[in-house]
Amino acid sequence: MFFKKNDIVILLIAIVIATAAIFAYNHFAKQLPVKAEIYHNGTLVKTVSLALGVDKTFSVPEEPQVVFRLHPDGKISFEKSDCPDRICISSGKLGRAGQSAACLPNGLVLKIVPVGKEQKDDVDIVIGH
Amino acid sequence: MDKSEKNIRATKRLVLTALLFGTSLILAFVEGFFPAIPIPGVKLGLSNVVVMYALFFLSKKQAFSIAILKGMFVFATRGPVAGVLSLSGGIVSLVSMIILSIITKRNASYLISSVTGAVFHNVGQFMAVSLIYSFAEIWIYLPWLVILGIAAGAFTSVLLKIILPALDKSGLK
Structure with a gap:
């Protein structure tokens, strides 16, 4: 049937x-106020604060061929990658708590997490201050 | 049934399984031309149609063989992670369709089986992704996965309906 x-x-x-x-x-x-966390093969390698008005690209040392981009509207995205499927790039800009994108061939996961009160000073790089 | 008749049946079964496996690879290739869905692990799952056909009209054994073969093929061509994702998606999808058929006493429609298979194919891949990458946050996309799974399942069930007559004519069944 x-x-x-x-x-x-x-x-x-x-x-x-x-x-x-x-x-x-x-x-x-x-x-929710948020920050971005970048994981490489399951370990946290970088925490990024998402400030407004910043336009910047950066990479993590573990996978230098993958480029992230911070956007002026306080969002973050995968900008460049050498992976075949480009799912990471097509995930677009993330900026809301709980959103995530991954570049599985490179073992990278990008997560947007709420900024907790107790973790206020654990941000590795602060841009635009 | 004498021995030669048995042999012919076994050969037919082998040829048909190989043919279906080939079809599933072609469908996976064709799927590559569709725009990627920006959620890791979520795919349209066109090749699911082949596994469904095997499950409905052949045997569970053949359906599992095709899912496992496909996992091995992906493992060889696209690496271990992609292989594990394909295999976990394929097996979880098959098991979900078998459970559905048991619950409904083999009375489930193509549409509902195909949707169940598609949704659970993605659930299986989510399981693998969240375990391999300790990436539990991916489950926030579960509602999207359900909606996309319903769309994909509806599509594959229509595809099955179109392909069925051709496979019947091949006389291999």
């Missing part, structure tokens, strides 16, 4: 729940 009436109902409910989850997340994550 190709499909049943019930299937459509189940799928629609799943789509509605998923869409609601995305909207709820976008709503709540918007207000």
Whole structure:
């Protein structure tokens, strides 16, 4: 059997729940102050504060061929990479708590995390101050 | 059944499995022309259609053979991480479709099986990604994965419906 009436109902409910989850997340994550963390093969190698009005590119020593970019709107993205699929670059700009992008061939993961009160001074590089 | 008849059946099964494996590779290649989805590990999963066909009309054994062969092929051509991702996606997807067929007493439609397979293919890849890279945050994209999985599953089930008559005509089934 190709499909049943019930299937459509189940799928629609799943789509509605998923869409609601995305909207709820976008709503709540918007207000959190954030920083970016770069992981190489699972270990944290760099923490970057996301300041407004900064336009800068940088790399981590572990994978110098991968270039990150800080944007003036307080977001960060993968700018250049030697990986074949470029999924990291097509992930675009990240700036909301919980967002993440990865360049799996190079073992790099970029995570946006909320800035906690107790971790205020653990930022490695502060740009634009 | 005498011995020669048995041999013919075994040969037919071998040829068909090889043919399906080849088809899954071609579909994976064709999928490369589609724009990449910017969530690591998430793919359209066109080759899932082949595994589904094997599961529905041949046997679980053949479906698993194709998923494992494909994992090995990806391992050889694109490296160990890609291989593990492909294999975990393929196996989790297959197991989810088998469980669905048990729950529904083999009464699940193509559409719902295909969607289940597609969603769990990505769930399997998420599992591998989050374990290999200690990257639990990836699960925040779960709602996206469900929506994309439903779209991909609907697409592959239509594809299966189109391909089925051709495979029936081949007489290998």
